[in-house]
Amino acid sequence: MIHDRFVTGHGGRKIPIPYQPVDQVGAEERAAFFTKRSIKKESKLDALYAIISMIDLTTLEGADTPGRVRQMCAKAKFPVPSGIDHDFSKHPKARAVPSVAAVCVYPSMVPHAAKALQGTAIHIASVATAFPAGQLPLEIKLADVRAAVSYGADEIDMVINRGAFLSGDYQTVFDEIIQIKEACGDAHLKVILETGELLTYDRVQFASHLAMLAGADFIKTSTGKVTPAATLPVTLVMLNAIKDYYQSTGVRVGMKPAGGIRDSKMAIQYLCMVNEVLGPEWLTPDLFRFGASSLLNDVLKQIYKQVTGRYYYDKIFSID
Amino acid sequence: MSGINLSGAHIAKTTKLFINGEFPRTESGRSYPVKTKDGDILTHLCQASRKDLRNAVAAAQSAQAGWAKKTAYNRAQILYRMAEMLEGRMQEFVANRMLVQGLSNEQASAEVNGAIDALVYYAGFADKYSQVMASVNPVSGPFHNFTTPEPVGLVAMLYDQPFDFSTFMGMIASVICSGNTLVVVFDEPGATLLSEIGEVFKTSDLPAGVVNLLSGHVDELTSHMALHMEIQSILLASTDETRRGDIKEMAVENMKRVVPWDFAQKDLAPIVAFTEAKTIWHPVGL
Incomplete structure (x- = not known):
């Protein structure tokens, strides 16, 4: 690790941001290795149930309505469609399907989600800080965060200031994260790097360390509004950064790949990767999440297939 | 019969599947050799797996609404085009039937001509069956009452009875002419023609996914299909009594219509079998 880049922290303390060049070919090759495994039968079923409990069920559209958010919250609580519930649960192999980890909505939708999820353990995550571009003055970003928290969000997904980051002004990025972390209060902070705009693995690694040193509870790949969103190699680079950070500080930072993870097969590949890079203690909703919307339907479909041995109507799983 | 054979240099290659208008290898990577009557290896066929069936069903499912929505005239044109494309490649089909099953030139030509005729026949029916089957029903009240046929949707065809090319094409044509889409599972000897049949479909403006062809062991795929x-429906071209019984039993789950191929070939019956009657009440204007 190289320690020649610094930011200034509290009280003028100089904090080195560690980095080292990422072997691009190696990272891609290692990530591709996870796509070649075959996880079947019982292990697959275990993975599928685990995936559901790690999903941040997301809707981030201009067309979001309170009704749509309520509908998504209902699905977050009881993922199995009522049309197949009795057929499914009577099966000897079926286990109770867990609820998802969290729902993820815009701040204006947080009150509706909070009302719909009252009395459940499902977290309410809200994107804030002028999501997805992050190109607004800091005061507005902070107000955005405070509003979301006051409405009942207990997790905040912020975007880093890519304009500052890409122009080399790491201090601004660092300071913003610190101030937003303060504005969060008790709410968990997930820092979105938007890796699709950072372009190189070196920058992804550097941004990961910057975010973790500034106090991120989770680092997250993407907003889902930029392609490429989450990819296996980018996630691998971030997981390795989390590992380095854990080894040097003892602090466990969570990981959230988001965007583009549409089917169970891909999700299982991510689980394998987390297990191999960080170990099984990271395989919990407290330290690993999927940001996804259509993934849940596919996982349910796969569970149904594994349990009953037959394919069901697509339509019954995809009422969103 | 894959490969170029102009100079006698036969380059063997695996016959692939036909799913969603493309020619993929089986997801499982499995293949098995097929021999000619004389015992020479003719080709290797893909042994389709459960997941290939799943993909084919997904393709047929997404193609169905668009295919049914096309005008009857357009479906007729496409079926007719299929007949033309088949006719243009007639020699290949005849040669295959002679080589694989030892038919005489006359027998093989008769089969292929029969297949062309069947396509033309159902092309003709595409814009006519509805007039024959539909009715205006007398009701006591100020209403018009119509009954019209609609396609059942996604049909799977399991073919394991002795192969006859003209029967086979007739089945495909009769199912799709009313707007159904089709997933076909069949084995050798017929499946040695899979590439050629797929190429005929592919070059006839038939939308991707309307007909999907899977070669493989029928046994392995029966339960997944049923x-x-x-x-929504299974066309059962099988003489195996046990299999027919098993399929009927498994099909109960979503009340699939299981239609054994026991009708006469050239008739309205196969079209009727894969359509459903829809009745509409419409108030009479004063």
């Missing part, structure tokens, strides 16, 4: 909830 239990799949997206399949």
Whole structure:
């Protein structure tokens, strides 16, 4: 690790941001290795149930309505469609399907989600800080965060200031994260790097360390509004950064790949990767999440297939 | 019969599947050799797996609405085009039938001509069956009452009876002419023609996914086909009594219509079998 880049922290303390060049070919090759495994039968079923409990069920559209958010919250609580519930649960192999980890909505939708999820353990995550571009003055970003928290969000997904980051002004990025972390209060902070705009693995690694040193509870790949969103190699680079950070500080930072993870097969590949890079203690909703919307339907479909041995109507799983 | 054979240099290659208008290898990577009557290896066929069936069903499912929505005239044109494309490649089909099953030139030509005729026949029916089957029903009240045929949707065809090319094409044509989409599972000897049949479909403006062809062991795929909830109907071209019974039993789950191929070939019956009657009440204007 190289320690020649610094930011200034509290009280003028100089904090080195560690980095080292990422072997691009190696990272891609290692990530591709996870796509070649075959996880079947019982292990697959275990993975599928685990995936559901790690999903941040997301809707981030201009067309979001309170009704749509309520509908998504209902699905977050009881993922199995009522049309197949009795057929499914009577099966000897079926286990109770867990609820998802969290729902993820815009701040204006947080009150509706909070009302719909009252009395459940499902977290309410809200994107804030002028999501997805992050190109607004800091005061507005902070107000955005405070509003979301006051409405009942207990997790905040912020975007880093890519304009500052890409122009080399790491201090601004660092300071913003610190101030937003303060504005969060008790709410968990997930820092979105938007890796699709950072372009190189070196920058992804550097941004990961910057975010973790500034106090991120989770680092997250993407907003889902930029392609490429989450990819296996980018996630691998971030997981390795989390590992380095854990080894040097003892602090466990969570990981959230988001965007583009549409089917169970891909999700299982991510689980394998987390297990191999960080170990099984990271395989919990407290330290690993999927940001996804259509993934849940596919996982349910796969569970149904594994349990009953037959394919069901697509339509019954995809009422969103 | 894959490969170029102009100079006698036969380059063997695996016959692939036909799914969603493309020619993929089987997801499982499995293949098995097929021999000619004389015992020479003719080609290797893909042994389709459960997942290939799943993909084919997904393709047929997404193609169905668009295919049914095309005008009857357009479906007729496409079926007719299929007949033309088949006719243009007639020699290949005849040669295959002679080589694989030892038919005489006359027998093989008769089969292929029969297949062309069947396509033309159902092309003709595409814009006519509805007039024959539909009715205006007398009701006591100020209403018009119509009954019209609609396609059942996604049909799967399991073909394991002795292969006859003209019967086979007739089945395909009769199912799709009313707007159904089709997933076909068949084995050798017929499946040695899979590439050629797929190429005929592919070059006839037939939308991707309307007909999907899978070669493989029928046994292996039977239960997955019979239990799949997206399949609305099964065309059972099988002489195996046990298999027929098993399929009927498994098909109960989503009340699939299981239609054994016991009708006469050239008739309205196969079209009737894969359509459903829809009745509409319409108030009479004063």
